[in-house]
Amino acid sequence: MENIFYGKSFLKEIDFTREELLYLIDFAAHLKELKQKNISHRYLEGKNIALLFEKTSTRTRAAFTTAAIDLGAHPEYLGKNDIQLGKKESVEDTAKVLGSMFDGIEYRGFSQKAVEALAEFSGVPVWNGLTDEWHPTQMLADFLTIKEHFGKLEGLTLAYVGDGRNNVAHSLLITSAILGVTISIVTPEELFPEKSLIDLADKCAKQSQAKILVTADIDQGVAGADIIYTDVWVSMGEEAGFKERIDLLLPYQVNQNLMAKTKKTDTIFLHCLPAFHDLATEVGEEIKEKYGLTEMEVTDEVFRSNQALQFQQAENRMHTIKAMMAATLGELFIPKV
Template sequence: MNHFANKSLLKEIDFTAQELEYFIDFAIHLKQLKQQHIPHHYLQGKNIALLFEKASTRTRSAFTVAATDLGAHPEFLGKNDIQFGKKESTADTAKVLGSMFDGIEYRGFAQDTVEQLAKYSGVPVWNGLTDQWHPTQMIADFMTLKEHFGHLQGLTLAYVGDGRNNMGNSLLVTAALLGVNIQIGAPTALQPSATIVAMAKEAAAKSGSKVLITSDPGAAVADADAIYTDVWISMGEDVSPQARVKELLPYQVNAKLVAQTEKADTIIMHCLPAYHDKNTEIGKALEEEFGVTALEITDDVFNSDQSVVFQEAENRLHSIKAIMAATLGDLFIPEQLFETK
């Protein structure tokens, strides 16, 4: 009996807190199996399509290695290999891929595309990132929090920067579902939409999570167990870099902001890539243009002992493996695990 059989992971709100916690705990288990070199071929003989309209380091690497570890064959299809809606409709593409592949990952722009893939393919579809949501990242992030603190309920997570991107949306809703207090610090124009906030508040009312949306960076990080940030300009976003940097510099995660948590053990999180130094072409260009050596996070904080960014990055592998194995593998998962507590 598999509670998750043939389910797609399109957005976090589609799942209960217990279901999300199962993914997290299963990911921690699979991480231990990998560290102990114990085979776990839950998807032996399966074929997985990896559709990427947007470039990727962690998501592509994680899905590829996860599929291989599970005994499946991953096939990468980039934006030049298949063209959504250009030569063939998404629905037609979904039907074709669903007839050949056992599962489909999609990373791109429109949430509607991943929803259509799930609707028409007939196989599990996993959202590797859209403009609106980033659910596979959430399982890795809350897995990292659980590994570090031993529990999730009652923790306080602060997210500062661009609050209305996919990361702001996903962290807000997932924290609310899991009973983690979520404090988002962003300028008024970059705060999550009223629809997303309402969704989070409804979930928070059931879980006991507290939701705070503020334009005050100090208030956003007060008493935070973890501070999270993300790049200020998303891939493909049409925005003036000068205006955005000026608007978001007060929300930079630096030593001064971290000190405002008034906690000694606050951890630092980032979904990467991060502009924390000049060791990238973009980093160099930004320094020349704005005279800053870092954007959303300073190098001293990024590389501090409090930073868990690389543990979090590795956890993309284990969490994606758990998601694929649970939804596509022949697992026995007792239904009573998901009875509302």
């Protein structure tokens, strides 16, 4: 049977069907089991992978590196000082050069247009490790974590609480709608996602029977949620807006009071990390000094609770990225989905 993923890029979730995303999630669970049993799965033996990072990263870089090595590939890291996308060399020219030397390219940076141009001109699979608009590899890890915990995805309710305009909120909205997970984006009106994005989610939700809610009302937004998800209040490059975001989002902090508003005892907490839940970071100390806060988007109590699965979620970045790379670049037998 032909591998329907082979040669495809992974740029944003909307490019894939519900069945395809579920296949990648289940394939990741299989590869995770192989890794835990120390069974070799070198589907990309002898391949070379370029890792382009305009934005810094811990989990994405570590996940792509370990995933590539486990699959038998050689990862080559190219940081912002190594690549000149659009500065001294056009994205098109860079794509053609890298595509002639590497078998696959990961890009983590600012521009969705840049990652799409890399895919158009390189001639090899390109994987979006994060842009300002989308964070698709994070979604595979998130929904693998949810499926591992609940044993299913359909029929669950996820409430994302925080900045509704960032890439994680965008991706959660669309991916939930595709997969049939009911989702609330709980955020101040000033931070509502663009209407075009909500319309796209509604269109996907009609097919999957998911429900979509975008609301500033916390009680309404988190009621009945199986999953509470949050992210940092200020994304990379927006640090000048810290004060404004704190004023807007402090009422949306995920604390035990907010968790209790779900009216469920088995609600889990997710966070894509890094999280400002204590004072063990320089940024945390600066925020305390400037604004008097010791915790930001999530309290230390929730972050360290048994309900919090963010470290399982972080590990799953590697397993899901591995599944994505193996499926799009490896010679696999994949039944039709």
